[in-house]
Amino acid sequence: MKIRIGHGYDVHQLAPGYALSLGGIQIPHHVGSVGHSDADVLLHAICDALLGALSLGDIGKHFKNTDPQWKGIDSKVxxxxxxxxxxxxxxxxxxIDSTLILEEPKIGKYVEQMKEAIAACLDxxxxxxxxxxxTAETMGFVGNKEGLEAHAVCLLFPKE
Incomplete structure (x- = not known):
């Protein structure tokens, strides 16, 4: 077996009436992520990075957005x-190394909580x-506060 690296990317729209879940925690904000699950863009990018590292497809292959069992599910699951x-x-x-791209809210005060939540899921x-x-420097859909995106990379190594 060999060391494996994976990259993941995700994007979600922002809209009123939805919660904003980022990195496994709820962040108070006047708009939230739109999606079939809780639409946690960061966790979805991390899932895709992990799955991609082992050529297992993507999050949509394993957790279809047409399957009612995943409707509204906490992305930590x-x-x-x-x-x-x-x-x-x-x-x-x-x-895991990740980047969130969003105009608001500022997430600095939530980063440690997010890291703890992600680490707990991944042992x-x-x-x-x-x-x-x-930020997107006010350019594009992210800059216009219509959505947010995330990138993640991971390193996997064989069990001893």
Whole structure:
């Protein structure tokens, strides 16, 4: 077995009447993410990175947005299921590096909580999770506050 790297990307619309879930926690805001699940753009990007590292497809393959069992589900449940798939394939998560792109809200005060939530799902230390944030400098759908996006990369290594 060999060390594997994966990349994930996700995007969601923002709209009134929805909760804003980011990195496994709820963040108070006047708009939230629109999606079939809780639409946690960061956890979805991390799921895709993990799945991609082992050529297991993407989040939509495993958790279809047409399947009622996933309607409104907490994305931490999805991330835990992906982690189980990783373990079943004989791998462990080494680290996660991620970037959120959104104009608002500022997430600095929530980063440690997000890292803890993600680490708990993946059986790793919070210090193995990096979360950065940037804006789109008022350009495009993110800059117009119509949506948000996330990128994530992961490193997987074989179990001893």
């Amino acid at each position: 999805l991330l835990k299921k992906v982690c189980e798939m990783i373990h079943q394939k004989g791998y462990l998560v080494g680290n 790793i230390e919070a210090s193995d999770v990096s979360i950065k944030a940037t």
